[in-house]
Amino acid sequence: MTTAMPRLRGVRLSSPLSYILRRPASTSPLRLAVPFPATRSLTTTSSSSPARKPAQWPRHFRSILYAIIFGLFGYHSIDRIVDQFAGPVYQPDTPEDQEAQRQIREQFDKLNIVKELRENPEFVEWEAYGNFSPEEKRKRLTTGGLRGSRALSSQRVFWNEKDKTAISVLFLGNGIDGWPGVVHGGALAILLDEGMGRVALRCVPARTGLTANLNIDYRKPVLSGQFCTVTAKYVPEKSNDRKAAIKGEIRDSMGRLCTEASALFVVPRTLTLRKLGDGF
Numbered sequence: 001m002t003t004a005m006p007r008l009r010g011v012r013l014s015s016p017l018s019y020i021l022r023r024p025a026s027t028s029p030l031r032l033a034v035p036f037p038a039t040r041s042l043t044t045t046s047s048s049s050p051a052r053k054p055a056q057w058p059r060h061f062r063s064i065l066y067a068i069i070f071g072l073f074g075y076h077s078i079d080r081i082v083d084q085f086a087g088p089v090y091q092p093d094t095p096e097d098q099e100a101q102r103q104i105r106e107q108f109d110k111l112n113i114v115k116e117l118r119e120n121p122e123f124v125e126w127e128a129y130g131n132f133s134p135e136e137k138r139k140r141l142t143t144g145g146l147r148g149s150r151a152l153s154s155q156r157v158f159w160n161e162k163d164k165t166a167i168s169v170l171f172l173g174n175g176i177d178g179w180p181g182v183v184h185g186g187a188l189a190i191l192l193d194e195g196m197g198r199v200a201l202r203c204v205p206a207r208t209g210l211t212a213n214l215n216i217d218y219r220k221p222v223l224s225g226q227f228c229t230v231t232a233k234y235v236p237e238k239s240n241d242r243k244a245a246i247k248g249e250i251r252d253s254m255g256r257l258c259t260e261a262s263a264l265f266v267v268p269r270t271l272t273l274r275k276l277g278d279g280f
Contacts, residue, residue, distance in 0.1 A: 092148035100149035128155040150175030164234035195230040200244035200265035208273040
């Protein structure tokens with residue numbers, strides 16, 4: 001069985017809806033043509049009762065009704081079009097999802113950035129959170145709720161001990177969109193927080209810590225259905241044994257800078273946290 005890969009969801013939909021309200025028919029009496037010459041009457045008579053207008057809905061009620069009808073029609077039409085172009089969203093751990101992830105891993109190994117990092121002896125590679133058990137992974141956000149081909153898939157970490165730099169390469173599925181075809185900014189913030197935190201925790205003696213602040217500048221939209229890189233680098237001149245300053249960025253599959261960030265991670269004084277160790 002061949003499973004279709006999640007496709008890029010970059011569809012612009014433009015379907016303006018318009019309608020014309022028909023004006024009610026005139027209720028004034030018809031005037032009959034009189035052969036010339038005609039005698040003009042100098043007297044007028046008034047009708048004993050005004051002519052009744054046919055019962056009609058008020059104009060604003062009709063406008064609301066038409067808006068609801070056309071709105072529902074447009075919503076369902078757009079939804080079908082988006083699903084057609086964006087590709088299916090598979091639930092995690094289903095046979096379709098497993099096949100999609102297999103194809104994603106095949107593409108991952110062919111990426112130029114992956115080949116370059118693997119050929120560089122200064123970088124060490126591992127699977128993100130590879131030192132966590134399956135039960136522990138399911139309780140975490142990125143390895144639990146956001147797992148699978150629909151969200152964050154095939155995330156590998158490349159660590160440079162000399163430069164204190166980590167480069168994560170992963171696939172962004174079409175189940176984390178904000179606008180159709182565009183990854184939600186919150187998902188990008190999660191990637192930056194975890195990628196930068198990974199570096200921070202490796203650079204403080206306690207090997208643990210929490211995010212004190214995270215500042216993000218969104219430069220360009222990140223399209224879903226593609227690979228991206230999350231780079232995080234230690235800033236020693238702004239750090240000490242209890243805090244770590246980190247700079248980060250996200251680039252798309254074309255190498256374009258999409259997001260920049262800076263963060264500060266601190267070691268809590270009154271809270272004992274688990275040491276994550278290596279390979280997270």
